[in-house]
Amino acid sequence: MNLEDILSRFVDQCNNNQRLQEMNRDWTRRIQLVADDAPVRYWIRSEAGQLTAGRGELDGVDLEVRAPLAILEGVFSGAMSPTEPYNAGDLMVRGHQDDVMRLDIITLLIWGE
Template sequence: MLLTLEQFAEACNTNARLRQMNRDWSRTIAILPTDRPEVFWLTSKEGFIQAGQGPVNAADLQIRADHDIIVAVFSGTLSPTEPYNAGDLLVKGSQDDLMRLDIITLLIWGE
């Protein structure tokens, strides 16, 4: 999963318009696979996204789903809205941040 998240971060960072869009969006996102004991994270700071693995003290947004769903969402094979509307991807945090994440995936991979 870490590789998928790193590739996602790289796709964001190489997209100039996304960097511009995210330059004032500083967030820590905890990613918690429900079927594994691991914890991953993404951070957004000054337009750049970083990915990593390990505990997070205070996340702005928590994303919980099965490992396979998280990988599918962050690799662009599944729109986050689909598992979200099906109740298979749960989020804790602001709806504005969730929508921003959805838009990021939309800008990288399209529909």
């Protein structure tokens, strides 16, 4: 499964979770995903409690998540917690701390610890 498929599954999981929809109803953000070792970029957009995802670059990004492709795939598939690669410096997240925490909570609610 490639990152685009993984993000599609992640978005479906989020959009079918009532708790996340309520939590994110006022959270409008653009998230750019950058794989350090791949030429293609991906994005996630949150608006009115719903997420969308796709391939390409976004303007006006609120968060940038940067890591090797395998780590992005692991984190967004639920195979890996973001904590270990983040603490090791292999996963970089740039943006407002509240948004970083919100993204972490989303992955925790979808995939658990």
